[in-house]
Amino acid sequence: MFVEVTGIKKSYGEGGSYVQVLKGVSVGIEKGEMCVIQGTSGSGKSTLLNCIGGLDEVDSGSIKIDDKEIAGLRGEKLSDYRRATHGFIFQFYNLIPNLTVRENIQVCEYLTKSPLDMDELLSVLGLTEHQNKFPSQLSGGQQQRCAIARALIKNPKLLLCDEPTGALDSKTSRDILILMEEINRKYGTTMIIVTHNNSIKNMVDHVIYLKDGEISKNYRNETKVTASELEDL
Template sequence: MFLEIKNLKKSFGKNGSYVEVLKGITTTVEKGEMCVIQGASGSGKSTLLNCIGGLDTPDSGGVTVDGKEIVGLKPEALSDYRRDYLGFIFQFYNLVPNLTVKENVEVCGYLSPEPMAMAMLFEVLGLTEHQNKFPSQLSGGQQQRCAIARALVKNPKLLLCDEPTGALDSKTAKDILILMEKINQTFGTTMIIITHNNAIKDMVHRVITIKDGTISNTYQNEQRIPAADLEEL
């Protein structure tokens, strides 16, 4: 099993502001699977993703990735884990403002012994003509595409995606999903995707639904729809 989550609990605040966000999440994801996590706002989706990514520290429970338990790791070891295993796509772009698009992507490419070809990423994501621009010269959608290219160029073992197509038009969203599907098929990259786009769940292997900090449903798609055939993106 590539990803194992065992009785994961996470809360925020104290006394009157105390909120229990994750109330004992237990689930697994196989190596090479694309997995969608769904749920209403405040259900705990992003907190779960942050715990998997080593960005939030759980109160209790375990998160094992490729045989490595990450809960309890010291900051330096967590940094190594994120560098060696993960690619992140979040709602906020977090681009380096004084680097061009190409340089923002190159920074992550240098971290991988087998980076993806940037020219291919730029073409698919519609960034070829923008690669020498700075983030301040880009639209919000173009900045999101740059953030996606930066995450994918490292060819990560585990790609954590929080609304990866949320800021994009329908055509570009489909192009990105087609690319992610191709990466999954070619390199076996395990992907966890948080999305409010209901169509995306039809292209993945596994769907997990969270409600009020617990898993309310989980299933595997027996008949997946190719990303190119998805509707209503």
């Protein structure tokens, strides 16, 4: 099991503001899988993603990535884990406005000893002709492609995606999902995607539903379709 989450609990606040967001969640994700985490707002899906990514510290439980325990890592060891193991893609891109597309990607390229080939990645993501533009000169879809390239340049084992199509129209969403599908196929990257979009679950290998901080459904998708076949994006 590439991602192995066992009994993790996570809460925020104290006293009257105390909220337990994750209530002993356990789940496993195989290497190379595309996995979707779904649930209503407040179900804990983004918190689970952030715990796996080392952005949030768990109260208790175990998180192993490629057999390495990461729950409880702090400081330099946590930074080393995040740098070496995974890339993040967020809904709102988080690009540096005064850097070009290529320079935004280079920021993460410098963090790894074995980056992917920059020019190949720009070509795969359709960014070659836009590489010297600034974020303000790009469409939303082009900005998200740049964000994906920035996450991928490190050649991560694990790609964590928080609402990667949430700010995009349906056509651009489909293009991005087709691209992610190609990346999974080309590089074998394990992907965990948090989304409100109910259609995306149909293109992935593994579907997890969270409800009130607990897993309500957890199954492999036996009727997987391609991203190009998705409806109602």
